[in-house]
Amino acid sequence: MLLYQITAYKVIIASRKNINTIFCMRDLDELFAALARSRFRSRFRLGKKEQAYLYDKGMDTIRRHAFDFVNQRIAPAHPVHDGKQTPMRGHPVFIAQHATGTCCRKCLAKWHRIPAGIALNEEQVKYIVEVLCTWLERQIDDQEDVRK
Ligand SMILES: [Zn+2]
Numbered sequence: 642m643l644l645y646q647i648t649a650y651k652v653i654i655a656s657r658k659n660i661n662t663i664f665c666m667r668d669l670d671e672l673f674a675a676l677a678r679s680r681f682r683s684r685f686r687l688g689k690k691e692q693a694y695l696y697d698k699g700m701d702t703i704r705r706h707a708f709d710f711v712n713q714r715i716a717p718a719h720p721v722h723d724g725k726q727t728p729m730r731g732h733p734v735f736i737a738q739h740a741t742g743t744c745c746r747k748c749l750a751k752w753h754r755i756p757a758g759i760a761l762n763e764e765q766v767k768y769i770v771e772v773l774c775t776w777l778e779r780q781i782d783d784q785e786d787v788r789k
Pocket residue numbers: 724742743744745746747748749
């Protein structure tokens with residue numbers, strides 16, 4: 642069942658190439674290449690618990706969680722405890738946030754050219770969720786490669 646979900650999800654990813662023409666933020670290929678060059682960002686990996694949670698819940702649910710976290714913790718103009726609102730473990734999305742520079746408004750400004758001090762709009766929230774789910778997808782792919 643989950644494998645089917647992941648396969649279906651990959652089809653959706655294939656249609657995402659146009660994302661930056663719609664949202665005018667950062668090209669995802671260019672972004673992921675830059676993240677791979679960052680020692681700090683490229684260190685982040687899912688732990689065993691987060692991996693198991695991701696497989697157990699499936700990407701659709703994790704994507705909903707990502708929306709909720711971004712809306713609650715990142716989207717306000719001045720988020721509560723900005724810079725410290727994203728735990729280092731406990732949920733796959735938290736790790737994806739640190740790995741992709743979407744953990745706080747300062748990192749969003751630096752990595753994604755999204756200015757701080759202004760509430761995120763709907764497109765920006767969608768873009769961030771795409772970034773997070775793309776990172777998580779790549780983690781799943783990497784782990785499946787290891788298993789082969
Ligand atoms: Zn940050």
